[in-house]
Amino acid sequence: MHKIPITFYLIFLLSTINNVVRSSKEENIYTKSYENYIIMRVIPSSMEKINLLNNIYFNFSNVYFLRAPSKVGQFVDVMLPKEKYITFLKILSLYETKYIIKTKNVQQLIDDEKHKINSLNHNNIYLSKKINKNKNKFNIKQYHSYEEIYDWSYEITTKYNNICSIENIGQTYENRSMIVIKIASNTNQKNKKNKKAIWIDGGIHAREWISPATILYIIYELISKYDSNQEIKELVDKYNWYFIPVINPDGYEYSRNTDRFWRKNRNGCKTLNNKKKHPKMNKKGYHQGDCCGTDLNRNWNWAWGTTGISKNRCSDIYLGFYPFSEQETANVKKFMEITMLNLHFYLSLHSYSQILLLPWSHDKSKYLDDERDLRIVAKKAVNALKIKYGTNYRKK
Numbered sequence: 001m002h003k004i005p006i007t008f009y010l011i012f013l014l015s016t017i018n019n020v021v022r023s024s025k026e027e028n029i030y031t032k033s034y035e036n037y038i039i040m041r042v043i044p045s046s047m048e049k050i051n052l053l054n055n056i057y058f059n060f061s062n063v064y065f066l067r068a069p070s071k072v073g074q075f076v077d078v079m080l081p082k083e084k085y086i087t088f089l090k091i092l093s094l095y096e097t098k099y100i101i102k103t104k105n106v107q108q109l110i111d112d113e114k115h116k117i118n119s120l121n122h123n124n125i126y127l128s129k130k131i132n133k134n135k136n137k138f139n140i141k142q143y144h145s146y147e148e149i150y151d152w153s154y155e156i157t158t159k160y161n162n163i164c165s166i167e168n169i170g171q172t173y174e175n176r177s178m179i180v181i182k183i184a185s186n187t188n189q190k191n192k193k194n195k196k197a198i199w200i201d202g203g204i205h206a207r208e209w210i211s212p213a214t215i216l217y218i219i220y221e222l223i224s225k226y227d228s229n230q231e232i233k234e235l236v237d238k239y240n241w242y243f244i245p246v247i248n249p250d251g252y253e254y255s256r257n258t259d260r261f262w263r264k265n266r267n268g269c270k271t272l273n274n275k276k277k278h279p280k281m282n283k284k285g286y287h288q289g290d291c292c293g294t295d296l297n298r299n300w301n302w303a304w305g306t307t308g309i310s311k312n313r314c315s316d317i318y319l320g321f322y323p324f325s326e327q328e329t330a331n332v333k334k335f336m337e338i339t340m341l342n343l344h345f346y347l348s349l350h351s352y353s354q355i356l357l358l359p360w361s362h363d364k365s366k367y368l369d370d371e372r373d374l375r376i377v378a379k380k381a382v383n384a385l386k387i388k389y390g391t392n393y394r395k396k
């Protein structure tokens with residue numbers, strides 16, 4: 001038997017087992033367990049191996065790619081349940097692909113993380129007035145629920161209203177309010193209208209909790225040190241800063257309460273939970289199946305649907321029905337169009353790869369006109385991070 005038919009059969013096996021797992025109604029009711037899920041680090045040494053991994057990545061939702069295939073020699077992190085492990089190993093050995101086991105039981109990591117969060121001591125805390133009154137504390141170095149983030153954001157904008165304001169930019173699929181926090185000073189009145197804008201968003205991928213936490217930290221640094229730190233004062237005076245700490249609040253909450261590895265938004269999930277009839281295929285021929293949610297980071301209109309996407313709704317990289325089909329991305333689009341930001345810098349924070357991605361990542365042969373400038377800024381950022389934390393970033 002040739003390699004390709006065997007591979008096809010093995011990949012089919014991966015997919016079949018997945019259907020059995022996904023048909024379990026329990027997933028929608030109970031917190032999803034990752035007991036005996038394994039994380040493997042695979043190192044593809046040829047384009048053939050990259051293509052094999054991409055085939056699984058783009059077409060199957062049962063194998064989680066925590067770090068997606070990129071180029072030869074760059075490792076790929078794959079998470080899968082124990083029962084699919086043997087099949088996956090057979091595929092890897094057929095292609096003589098090297099791998100190492102990183103974790104044998106992912107649930108243990110989740111439990112450890114929970115334990116660590118619960119036992120974090122509450123020193124070094126910013127105490128907001130209202131929260132303080134309720135005898136709760138908001139620790140800037142802790143992970144918080146969306147409700148806590150929302151309340152804190154309103155409180156700090158009241159407290160620091162000389163440089164900080166907040167706007168509700170629309171509702172999510174599950175009717176949560178999305179907020180944009182603006183930090184800008186009134187100095188330099190002459191150039192007020194021409195001030196360049198900086199946009200930083202976080203939490204577009206639900207499970208990447210460090211991203212919203214980092215944004216809250218940046219916000220707090222800017223507002224609390226404005227009066228005492230000259231460098232920060234200059235940054236706030238010079239630019240208009242816009243932050244969305246959590247661009248995907250529904251997914252974020254779901255990752256906190258039900259499925260730690262949830263990545264997408266929650267579009268369509270209510271329909272599934274209500275057990276209403278759900279079409280298997282929409283007009284454009286995209287699969288719906290028993291799955292829901294869209295990868296918001298695949299739902300923008302630039303080169304929509306061209307690379308790094310899946311049309312399978314069960315996939316973690318499902319692209320949505322059309323560009324801005326999701327309330328969350330549509331809200332951001334509307335806000336930007338109405339506010340007419342004089343936008344000069346857009347940064348979206350993710351975890352956990354150490355990559356600083358520059359546009360356009362859908363096509364490596366296409367560059368922006370100011371590609372040179374971007375590279376200079378990127379190099380400065382990467383060097384600064386290396387000095388501070390010793391972190392190495394790779395070029396992609």
Ligand SMILES: [Zn+2]
Nearest residue numbers: 205208350351
């Ligand atoms: Zn991400």
